[in-house]
Structures are given as structure tokens and as C-alpha cells.
Amino acid sequence: MYKRQVRSFVRWHAERHTTARVVQYELEALGEEHRAEIVGLRRKTDAVVRGIIGEGVRAGEFDVPDVPGTTLAVLSLCIDVARWFNAQGSRTPDEVGTLYADLVLRMVGAQK
Numbered sequence: 001m002y003k004r005q006v007r008s009f010v011r012w013h014a015e016r017h018t019t020a021r022v023v024q025y026e027l028e029a030l031g032e033e034h035r036a037e038i039v040g041l042r043r044k045t046d047a048v049v050r051g052i053i054g055e056g057v058r059a060g061e062f063d064v065p066d067v068p069g070t071t072l073a074v075l076s077l078c079i080d081v082a083r084w085f086n087a088q089g090s091r092t093p094d095e096v097g098t099l100y101a102d103l104v105l106r107m108v109g110a111q112k
Contacts, residue, residue, distance in 0.1 A: 007097035014093035020082030063109030
């Protein structure tokens with residue numbers, strides 16, 4: 001996965017951590033219409049991340065033996081920012097995004 005996409009995804013979860021927590025961890029509290037919308041967005045997000053990782057593998061840019069499992073790990077890492085991020089904490093959303101982008105590149109065995 002490319003740094004820009006990860007950084008943006010993580011930054012969104014940090015900047016909107018309250019909304020993201022509801023969307024990611026309180027799905028059952030949403031009404032049927034909103035739940036269906038969020039489930040659809042989650043599926044699209046999974047497909048995008050899986051596609052990026054798969055393309056990277058095919059291009060020889062990533063070394064990933066298990067694309068579905070790695071997709072799940074990447075999404076879990078990025079989404080969990082909403083659970084712990086504190087706007088008064090020591091890191092900004094941009095700093096967390098940059099850190100996580102570097103971590104994800106290591107996870108996918110990015111070839112430099």
C-alpha cells in the first residue's frame with residue numbers, strides 16, 4: 001500500500017476519532033439504513049486495500065504471501081487509531097499517519 005493512501009486513511013480516523021469509533025466499533029448501534037451504508041463502505045474499503053496490495057505483489061513491489069490476511073491486518077492497524085487517538089496527546093494526526101504508513105510498508109515487504 002502506498003504511503004499517501006495509508007497516511008490519509010489513518011489521519012481521517014485520528015481527526016474524526018469519535019465518528020470513526022462509532023462507525024468502526026458501534027455498528028450495531030446504527031439504524032438499519034446507516035448500518036447498510038457503513039457495511040457497503042467497509043466492503044469497498046476492503047476491496048481497495050486488497051487491490052492495492054495485490055497490484056503491488058503482481059508488480060513485484062510487495063512481498064505478501066497472504067493478501068487477504070495482510071489486508072485485514074493493515075485495515076485493523078489503521079482503523080484502531082480511532083479507538084486510542086487523543087487530540088491532546090503527543091502526536092498529531094499527520095504524525096500518526098506518517099508512522100503508520102511506514103509500518104504498513106514494512107508489513108507488505110515493500111521493495112525499495
